[in-house]
Amino acid sequence: MTETPTPAERARTIATRGGKATLMPSAEGAGKVIPLTHHVHADGVASVLVAQSNPFVQAAWAAPRGELAAMLELADTAPVPLREPVRGLLWFTGWVRALSDDEARRAAVLVAEERPDPRLLDVGHGATMLQLIPASLVLADAEGTHSLRLEDFTAATPDPFCAYEADWLRHLELAHTDVVSLLGRHLPDELRGGHIRPLGLDRFGLRLRVEADDADHDVRLAFEQPVTTTAELANELRRLVGCPFLAETRKRY
Incomplete structure (x- = not known):
């Protein structure tokens, strides 16, 4: 059998690359949110930058405990233009928490250290940071569909060639x-x-x-x-x- 990276390694590689992200609230009728940028930290927690005016931000603040159930989808897209460009999908399901202005700024600094992006400067100026705490992870790619334990994801390392x-x-x-x-x-x-x-x-x-x-x-x-x-x-x-x-x-x- 041909050896391949483990599902946890493939998931960690997708998260490290970044790629297109979509935040999907679980509430019925809630629309999808396309983040301005996002970053998955080493512990599996995701920081998601969105416009302050987005209805999802207001809903998170109004929710009990300031948290909403949602899923963050990361798409691994081929770098060359293909007829079917998506190579894999990674889903983080958990709770999204709205951050205070101070928390959002601290989160932006942490993201900037790993994934610099000028849009992070907009935190507090039309944009804010949300935090997704994952409860479950699922990977779907050419090798199959795999439910992942958070501890396996955090223990895995991305592929050594994923950056280039x-x-x-x-x-x-x-x-x-x-x-x-x-x-x-x-x-x-x-x-x-x-x-x-x-x-x-x-x-x-x-x-x-x-x-x-x-x-x-x-x-x-x-x-x-x-x-x-x-x-x-x-x-x-x-x-x-x-x-x-x-x-x-x-x-x-």
């Missing part, structure tokens, strides 16, 4: 179509006529999306061993492409 996966895949798509074509030699015969696109990268391998006439197909190209450095990654990619220099180097040593 997007730039690397975009560069591969735009500047190295020849390399993408060479990677196609690993595909099953029935998929080789489709449009091959770079889909994802982690320490265990490279994922390709094959856009065929009938459907989309995802294929994982596994590395010989997990990688943690760019040098190790480069060697594994050369092996997948079929670099003759790398093959000769292995013969010598």
Whole structure:
């Protein structure tokens, strides 16, 4: 069986990347809230920046204990334009708390230390910070749907390449179509006529999306061993492409 990151690691990677967020109140008739920005902290608590005028903020202040049940959805979107761009979804279900002005400013400082964003300067000036305390987490991606324990999520670490996966895949798509074509030699015969696109990268391998006439197909190209450095990654990619220099180097040593 091909080794992949654990569900908790994949969830932590999605949370670390950020991506598109949607806050969905559980109250019937309440509309979705698109945050100005958001950040998931190491303990799983999410800070969500929204406009002060948003009805959800007023509802949170008016609720018993100043808390409302809600779900925060994070979408993991492919960095290259695909027909079906969403690679995975991560849901945090819990209680959203409205913060006082002082609490909101302190929360903004903590977020800025991890994820700088000029919109954080708007706290107290038309924007405020909400805090979501998670009670449950669910991940849905190509590997399946997984209910996660909060302690497993907080103990996991994001993939070592998640910070620059997007730039690397975009560069591969735009500047190295020849390399993408060479990677196609690993595909099953029935998929080789489709449009091959770079889909994802982690320490265990490279994922390709094959856009065929009938459907989309995802294929994982596994590395010989997990990688943690760019040098190790480069060697594994050369092996997948079929670099003759790398093959000769292995013969010598």
